[in-house]
Amino acid sequence: MMVLMNADAVTDQSEEVLKRIAAHNLHAVRLPGDEHIAIGITSAIPSNLRESLTNELAALPGVDHVVQISRPYKLASREFHREDTVINIKGVEIGGNTCVVMAGPCSIESREQLYAAANAVQQSGAKVLRGGAYKPRTSPYAFQGLGLEGLRLLKEVGDELGILTITEVMAPEDVASVAAHTDILQIGARNMQNYPLLIAAGKSGHPTMLKRGPSASLDEFLLAAEYLLHHGTPDVLLCERGVHPLDRTYTRNTLDLNAVPALKHISHLPVIVDPSHGVGVARYVPAMAKAGLASGADGLMIEVHPNPKEALSDGSQSLIPEEFEKTMGQLKLIASAIDRSL
Numbered sequence: 001m002m003v004l005m006n007a008d009a010v011t012d013q014s015e016e017v018l019k020r021i022a023a024h025n026l027h028a029v030r031l032p033g034d035e036h037i038a039i040g041i042t043s044a045i046p047s048n049l050r051e052s053l054t055n056e057l058a059a060l061p062g063v064d065h066v067v068q069i070s071r072p073y074k075l076a077s078r079e080f081h082r083e084d085t086v087i088n089i090k091g092v093e094i095g096g097n098t099c100v101v102m103a104g105p106c107s108i109e110s111r112e113q114l115y116a117a118a119n120a121v122q123q124s125g126a127k128v129l130r131g132g133a134y135k136p137r138t139s140p141y142a143f144q145g146l147g148l149e150g151l152r153l154l155k156e157v158g159d160e161l162g163i164l165t166i167t168e169v170m171a172p173e174d175v176a177s178v179a180a181h182t183d184i185l186q187i188g189a190r191n192m193q194n195y196p197l198l199i200a201a202g203k204s205g206h207p208t209m210l211k212r213g214p215s216a217s218l219d220e221f222l223l224a225a226e227y228l229l230h231h232g233t234p235d236v237l238l239c240e241r242g243v244h245p246l247d248r249t250y251t252r253n254t255l256d257l258n259a260v261p262a263l264k265h266i267s268h269l270p271v272i273v274d275p276s277h278g279v280g281v282a283r284y285v286p287a288m289a290k291a292g293l294a295s296g297a298d299g300l301m302i303e304v305h306p307n308p309k310e311a312l313s314d315g316s317q318s319l320i321p322e323e324f325e326k327t328m329g330q331l332k333l334i335a336s337a338i339d340r341s342l
């Protein structure tokens with residue numbers, strides 16, 4: 001439920017609305033917007049209260065009208081927040097007219113490997129360096145990441161080159177140390193519904209990119225994003241990274257590009273497409289990166305490795321720097337064809 005105040009409503013009148021809502025033990029927030037003051041109720045409203053509460057609030061002085069919200073998520077919905085959210089991190093805007101490319105290796109393996117990838121992707125126009133230090137691996141015998149040492153390398157290389165960084169956090173107790181070493185936290189697909197992790201990341205207030213679980217519906221995805229918003233970070237990025245495929249013979253996942261225009265319609269949050277995990281085969285990544293951008297994504301996340309054959313994870317879906325550079329040139333043309341830039 002959302003209460004829209006008259007254009008000339010005074011502060012005391014909106015305070016009264018907030019008080020009445022609180023008296024029913026419901027949580028409400030003031031919503032951004034320049035024309036009218038709006039107040040949104042984020043709590044689930046018991047069905048037997050809905051009608052009487054609507055009448056009670058609509059009758060208060062200064063209230064223009066009360067709108068019922070159809071979505072299960074509130075803070076993530078475009079009903080609550082009409083304008084696109086543009087996140088500004090150290091001067092780099094994500095969600096605005098310029099599309100942002102995040103690129104780098106799946107895993108941080110050494111300073112040399114990370115620096116070579118970082119330098120190459122930055123030269124080609126990437127604005128964010130990716131690299132995993134804590135890796136969610138299907139097998140316990142696979143490379144698990146360099147942990148804290150990897151975080152240190154990421155910060156060192158990011159600072160040296162002056163490029164933003166993003167890295168995955170897997171455990172609530174690691175949120176503070178990961179946030180101290182990176183500009184954007186990444187919550188991986190496997191952890192999309194790890195609620196203690198979402199709460200800890202939300203409470204950190206740090207910008208966070210949430211990857212869609214491979215079987216998650218868009219409502220489940222946005223309700224997971226709602227946890228981050230509700231617990232305190234306004235800077236949330238949504239990432240489509242492929243859903244469970246019908247067939248794994250030729251590709252790893254199925255990049256659900258339907259999700260991009262749908263998410264842009266129902267949510268105000270920036271949408272990033274990850275074609276690397278989405279298709280899972282390096283040869284097909286450039287095509288799906290271009291399709292992702294054309295579908296309306298605000299950015300892309302692409303795995304790039306200086307020597308994919310030697311990579312400790314996801315080498316088979318990683319581009320070499322030359323392929324990445326070529327793809328970036330094509331992406332720039334697509335961006336300009338849809339009145340955006342890169």
Ligand code: PEP
Pocket residue numbers: 106132136187188189190211241277
């Ligand atoms: C990754 O970005 O390397 C990763 C593990 O991604 P996902 O969570 O989408 O599988």
Ligand code: MN
Pocket residue numbers: 106107277303313314
């Ligand atoms: Mn990977």
